[in-house]
Amino acid sequence: MVELQDHNSTEKPNWCPGCGNFTILKSVQKALTELHCEPHNAVLVSGVGCFAKLPYWTKTNGFVGLHGRSLPVAQGIKLANKDLTVIAFGGDGDGYSEGGNHFIHACRRDVPITYIVHNNGVFGLTTGQYSPTSDIGKKSKSSPLGSTERPLNPLAVAIASGATFVARTYAGNMSHCVDILTKAIQHDGFALVDVIQPCLTFGKTTKYYTERVYYLDDKYDPSDKSIAFIKAVESEHGQKIACGILYRETKV
Amino acid sequence: MNSFVIRIGGEAGWGIATAADIIAKVFIKAGYHVFLHKEYASQIKGGHNYHTIRVSSIPIAAPIEHVNVLLALDSATGEKHTTFVVDGGTIIFNDSVEIRTTKRNVHYVPLQITKIQQESIEKNVANAIFVGAAVKLCSIGYDILESVMEDIFKHKPVLLETFRTAVQKGYNSIEKSNTINFPALKKSLSLGFYTGNDAITQGALDAGITFHAQYPMTPVSKILHNLAKDAITTEALTVVQPEDEIAAINMALGASYAGARAMTATSGGGFSLMVESVGLASMAEIPLVLIEGQRPGPATGIPTKTEQGDLSFVLSAGQGDFPRVVIAPGNVQECYTETKRAFYIAEKYQLPVIVLVDTAVAESFVTVTLSDDLHIDFSQRFNIINTVGNSQIKDGMFMRYEGEPLLRTVPGTKNGMYTCAGDEHTEVGCITEDPTIRTSMMRRRMDKLNLIETELPPPELYGSSDADVTVVCWGSTTSAVKEVVDTLNSEGKKINLLQMKYMCPFHTTTVHDILKKSKKTILIENNYSGQLGRLIKEQTGIAMHETITKYNGQPFTVDEVYKLIIQKW
Numbered sequence A: 001m002v003e004l005q006d007h008n009s010t011e012k013p014n015w016c017p018g019c020g021n022f023t024i025l026k027s028v029q030k031a032l033t034e035l036h037c038e039p040h041n042a043v044l045v046s047g048v049g050c051f052a053k054l055p056y057w058t059k060t061n062g063f064v065g066l067h068g069r070s071l072p073v074a075q076g077i078k079l080a081n082k083d084l085t086v087i088a089f090g091g092d093g094d095g096y097s098e099g100g101n102h103f104i105h106a107c108r109r110d111v112p113i114t115y116i117v118h119n120n121g122v123f124g125l126t127t128g129q130y131s132p133t134s135d136i137g138k139k140s141k142s143s144p145l146g147s148t149e150r151p152l153n154p155l156a157v158a159i160a161s162g163a164t165f166v167a168r169t170y171a172g173n174m175s176h177c178v179d180i181l182t183k184a185i186q187h188d189g190f191a192l193v194d195v196i197q198p199c200l201t202f203g204k205t206t207k208y209y210t211e212r213v214y215y216l217d218d219k220y221d222p223s224d225k226s227i228a229f230i231k232a233v234e235s236e237h238g239q240k241i242a243c244g245i246l247y248r249e250t251k252v
Numbered sequence B: 001m002n003s004f005v006i007r008i009g010g011e012a013g014w015g016i017a018t019a020a021d022i023i024a025k026v027f028i029k030a031g032y033h034v035f036l037h038k039e040y041a042s043q044i045k046g047g048h049n050y051h052t053i054r055v056s057s058i059p060i061a062a063p064i065e066h067v068n069v070l071l072a073l074d075s076a077t078g079e080k081h082t083t084f085v086v087d088g089g090t091i092i093f094n095d096s097v098e099i100r101t102t103k104r105n106v107h108y109v110p111l112q113i114t115k116i117q118q119e120s121i122e123k124n125v126a127n128a129i130f131v132g133a134a135v136k137l138c139s140i141g142y143d144i145l146e147s148v149m150e151d152i153f154k155h156k157p158v159l160l161e162t163f164r165t166a167v168q169k170g171y172n173s174i175e176k177s178n179t180i181n182f183p184a185l186k187k188s189l190s191l192g193f194y195t196g197n198d199a200i201t202q203g204a205l206d207a208g209i210t211f212h213a214q215y216p217m218t219p220v221s222k223i224l225h226n227l228a229k230d231a232i233t234t235e236a237l238t239v240v241q242p243e244d245e246i247a248a249i250n251m252a253l254g255a256s257y258a259g260a261r262a263m264t265a266t267s268g269g270g271f272s273l274m275v276e277s278v279g280l281a282s283m284a285e286i287p288l289v290l291i292e293g294q295r296p297g298p299a300t301g302i303p304t305k306t307e308q309g310d311l312s313f314v315l316s317a318g319q320g321d322f323p324r325v326v327i328a329p330g331n332v333q334e335c336y337t338e339t340k341r342a343f344y345i346a347e348k349y350q351l352p353v354i355v356l357v358d359t360a361v362a363e364s365f366v367t368v369t370l371s372d373d374l375h376i377d378f379s380q381r382f383n384i385i386n387t388v389g390n391s392q393i394k395d396g397m398f399m400r401y402e403g404e405p406l407l408r409t410v411p412g413t414k415n416g417m418y419t420c421a422g423d424e425h426t427e428v429g430c431i432t433e434d435p436t437i438r439t440s441m442m443r444r445r446m447d448k449l450n451l452i453e454t455e456l457p458p459p460e461l462y463g464s465s466d467a468d469v470t471v472v473c474w475g476s477t478t479s480a481v482k483e484v485v486d487t488l489n490s491e492g493k494k495i496n497l498l499q500m501k502y503m504c505p506f507h508t509t510t511v512h513d514i515l516k517k518s519k520k521t522i523l524i525e526n527n528y529s530g531q532l533g534r535l536i537k538e539q540t541g542i543a544m545h546e547t548i549t550k551y552n553g554q555p556f557t558v559d560e561v562y563k564l565i566i567q568k569w
């Protein structure tokens, strides 16, 4: 019997008060507990960024490597021991910028690991520069007149790159996070979970996200790639952000 | 007889490599040692490629300058290589291409390639015709040639048929009067015929490799090809070709952390991309074997040629001080032994071990029986524990980064959880910036090098014990120098050789003592700036008396080394 506290560390996280990372950490632990995964049979792999310290605050096996490189490490671990439950973590800077190449190819390679991206639309740890998922016009220390780059659409990229499980959830809703993560971990293939995470220090307000986030219901069919694409692209207008499993390939 | 050389030249895509391979194996079957050196351009079709087969009754592993038989499939081969053909040598050429050079005292033997091919069904068999002619020219029996072909085309019966027909036409077109009476050796030596890449592959397999990730790059792509093939039948072995070298090394690190015996391989360009991760391996204390095959740089350099230019780079690559081991094997046999040793050191001391080779040793074939005297039982794991006692646990986590010997668990071990950390960390791997912990963790890591030094065999002098000259070299250059040292000593001169194999940790005291006693030192390196010389100076304070460097993309030949040593004597 696995209890939630089995995954709990005695160390206390040093994230800013109210950071979405706390919810993500708790959701991962809850999902692992629900799946009866003992701490020694799971590996949490991360890179560098505020988000990346997550493995330090658990009692699970952890690997904190380089900025942008959690995916190759996680795939190596899974390929070496398929019995382990392997979860990789990325940030929007870490995973979509520095590690962008690994992201595309992990989607194609379909090694059964879960990839959780803490998408807060900024480089948090380096004090708030614009990131690949920042909106056009985002003003920051490195974009004083506003960023001129279009934001990357990670879900669309994942679908186009052959990912077999593509989901989005919201750090403002722990039960949805736990639900999606549980399904992602159970998926037999590469699973992307992009987590919308408010950064209270450098990013958009919680209110901004709460107003836009909505949840896909049972009527939504995630097996249709074209529809999944439409759902993924929908968020680009900045009005609606669909959360749930956008695309899931049913394997035969 | 240690210097009979056959060279075959033509365009890429003409089957020059296959032809050279067959000729080499014919001589091996006939009881000879063979050194096969391939020179090719970085292009798939066209260009000028030539392969040189050096045949000897004693072991050899270096190129020499003269050619006894030149097989000129095109006029470029004639133009470029006639000058190397010895007095009494032979040039076999395609009679429908113009060989614009003529040399006195050289036999020109035309082959009616066009005519023969017109009569055949298959049109691209010039290489086979030349093979037949060359073997006949050397008076080697057709039966040997037949058995080599059967072996090479074992799974390609149709190809064997066409090849054989053409080979026979070539064989029969050489008049008895033109043949060279090659001394037949009585017994076949049953030696393997391997490149450095093959030896590295075999070493890795014999050391129990279970994970290899590599992005293709000359001169070490063959390691990937070999292991990919081995993985088909070796269930425990996983081989991945990832998206880039950063992924390759990080996958290997992940696999190694999870308990695999892991390796990656690349050249200087790919190693440049891996550098940050080498630091991670050392910081997080993850075993890793990394093969670095040097070729001339910077940038893409001359992709298919040789150089020893990455020594300083691999020794210092990375952010901050961290321990790494750098081993530079000098020949194919050493590629085997040192790869195995690398797996042992990496696993036991939990750090990156770089095996540094160069194109000349990675891609040249020699006749050799791969063996070693390491006495390491690779069926067991080094410093991996399966059970964790209470005294090894703190706050529910395994104190992985504490204690001597260096013990680790792999994920899946009950109570074995820790964080494998690239950040500075506590004994359980939790991130910290505490100055005291930082200092003790730095010491823990750096001290490994002292322990490892005692496990590596110290360098020894080869040759005369009372030498007037000591030659210092490393890597593939060693084979040419060794041969020259033997020759000079047999001619009554007194010379010896100091081959440097272990670059880090460095046997400072031993090397210092050896060089201090040397009357005259000559450094020979296949690079521009004499990087080994710099390392020796840094480690021992001793500067070489003379330095010979070469950086034109070609390896040192035996003749060249001989002349240069005499000049500097």
Ligand SMILES: Cc1ncc(C[n+]2csc(CCOP(=O)(O)OP(=O)(O)O)c2C)c(N)n1
Pocket: A048, A049, A050, A051, A052, A067, A090, A091, A092, A093, A094, A095, A118, A120, A122, A123, A124, A125, A126, A131
């Ligand atoms: C190779 C490398 N480049 C740059 C950095 C500096 N760096 C650390 S975190 C970071 C960005 C983090 O942003 P993100 O991944 O979005 O994580 P967050 O802090 O927002 O959680 C950068 C650029 C680094 N550590 N390594």
Ligand SMILES: [Mg+2]
Pocket: A049, A091, A092, A093, A118, A119, A120, A121, A122, A123, A124, A131
């Ligand atoms: Mg971020």
